[in-house]
Amino acid sequence: MKQTIIITGGAGFIGSHVVREFATKYPDYTIVNLDALTYAGNLENLKDVDHLPNYKFEKIDICDAQAVLEVFKKHQPTGVIHLAAESHVDRSIADPSAFVMTNVIGTVNLLNAAREIWNDASTGSAKGYEGKRFHHVSTDEVFGALGSEGFFTEDTKYDPHSPYSASKAASDHFVRAYHDTYGMPMVLTNCSNNYGPNHFPEKLIPLCIHNIINNKPLPIYGDGKYTRDWLFVIDHAKAIDLVFHQGKNGDCYNVGGFNEWQNIDLVKELCQQLDTKLGREPGTSAQLITFVKDRPGHDLRYAIDANKINKELGWYPSVTFEQGLAKTIDWFMDNQEWLNNVTSGDYQKYYDTQYQE
Ligand code: NAD
Numbered sequence: 001m002k003q004t005i006i007i008t009g010g011a012g013f014i015g016s017h018v019v020r021e022f023a024t025k026y027p028d029y030t031i032v033n034l035d036a037l038t039y040a041g042n043l044e045n046l047k048d049v050d051h052l053p054n055y056k057f058e059k060i061d062i063c064d065a066q067a068v069l070e071v072f073k074k075h076q077p078t079g080v081i082h083l084a085a086e087s088h089v090d091r092s093i094a095d096p097s098a099f100v101m102t103n104v105i106g107t108v109n110l111l112n113a114a115r116e117i118w119n120d121a122s123t124g125s126a127k128g129y130e131g132k133r134f135h136h137v138s139t140d141e142v143f144g145a146l147g148s149e150g151f152f153t154e155d156t157k158y159d160p161h162s163p164y165s166a167s168k169a170a171s172d173h174f175v176r177a178y179h180d181t182y183g184m185p186m187v188l189t190n191c192s193n194n195y196g197p198n199h200f201p202e203k204l205i206p207l208c209i210h211n212i213i214n215n216k217p218l219p220i221y222g223d224g225k226y227t228r229d230w231l232f233v234i235d236h237a238k239a240i241d242l243v244f245h246q247g248k249n250g251d252c253y254n255v256g257g258f259n260e261w262q263n264i265d266l267v268k269e270l271c272q273q274l275d276t277k278l279g280r281e282p283g284t285s286a287q288l289i290t291f292v293k294d295r296p297g298h299d300l301r302y303a304i305d306a307n308k309i310n311k312e313l314g315w316y317p318s319v320t321f322e323q324g325l326a327k328t329i330d331w332f333m334d335n336q337e338w339l340n341n342v343t344s345g346d347y348q349k350y351y352d353t354q355y356q357e
């Protein structure tokens with residue numbers, strides 16, 4: 001079936017991989033990338049696919065309800081894959097309001113626009129919903145923090161702690177509420193920490209790669225024993241493809257890498273691999289490790305039970321962490337111009353305020 005899919009946040013880290021996956025795998029689909037190009041959005045991320053005849057770009061802020069409705073009327077999408085968000089926990093601690101606006105209000109604006117063009121709101125007819133789907137991309141952070149044991153399943157109670165995760169949890173609730181109340185066809189994915197090419201260097205892995213290359217301190221929050229489950233971004237894009245096409249209407253799927261690391265061990269691994277790539281003496285980059293003040297409300301551990309998506313849809317990560325990390329480091333080494341561009345201007349201001357203590 002031919003489809004027109006609006007992908008929001010397609011100029012960002014994960015969104016650009018999702019756009020690439022869909023635009024190249026489904027030449028019959030029209031892919032509309034809807035993105036406001038905030039500090040995290042970068043059309044350079046799509047330079048290898050933006051010439052494709054089935055790719056279109058719309059510069060739209062999802063907080064602008066009228067603009068969102070107009071773009072939906074113009075393109076008449078059959079599907080929406082919603083990734084646009086403010087995504088960095090530390091920024092959410094500094095300014096929660098931007099997260100409420102984009103992550104909560106922006107999501108509701110998209111749901112309203114989808115409802116308006118898919119459903120005859122005056123008669124309550126759900127006929128227009130046939131063959132339509134709203135895929136909401138969320139995070140494992142909505143489930144809160146785990147102790148040293150156990151995993152998040154699809155039934156784990158929501159317990160968000162940061163303004164970021166609270167705003168994502170609220171958006172998840174709205175998507176489910178539109179399903180239960182208005183019959184909106186939806187699927188939802190909650191994924192663990194991603195890493196890979198085009199990752200904005202404010203998150204742990206790309207920040208450390210950038211700083212190791214430039215001989216800058218590697219800030220480790222608290223004692224560094226916080227644990228995250230890491231997934232290569234292209235495997236997340238493949239999971240989204242599967243759930244969007246084959247997930248059960250109204251269902252949620254956890255996506256994870258079966259790959260837990262304590263932050264300090266992960267950073268030491270990065271140091272080791274980069275020492276080799278940069279021709280440095282073993283142990284050189286590890287000297288950059290600097291323990292800094294902890295993040296307030298820091299969640300101890302995230303770990304995903306991804307058995308449902310594995311059993312129902314046959315998804316499993318296609319690369320090991322060793323392979324994924326090597327590809328990521330190589331990409332950053334080969335794309336230092338990209339790194340220099342995104343770390344100029346406002347980035348430096350953010351970075352200096354963040355780590356001045
Ligand atoms: P990102 O910060 O790299 O990119 C976000 C994109 O959204 C950018 O292109 C930005 O320009 C766009 N955007 C932001 N505000 C907008 C607005 N008001 N209107 C239109 N566009 C706007 O984020 P990411 O890391 O690629 O995450 C994408 C999605 O995946 C988010 O919803 C995030 O919550 C979710 N997620 C991320 C991770 C992760 O590890 N990064 C893990 C699980 C889930």
Ligand code: TYD
Nearest residue numbers: 089193202203204205219220221226228263
């Ligand atoms: P991050 O990449 O910001 O992702 P999230 O907070 O969404 O999990 O952080 C990953 C982990 O690394 C988290 O425990 C916080 C920690 N961290 C540091 O220790 N130092 C840093 O400079 C950053 C950005 C994160």
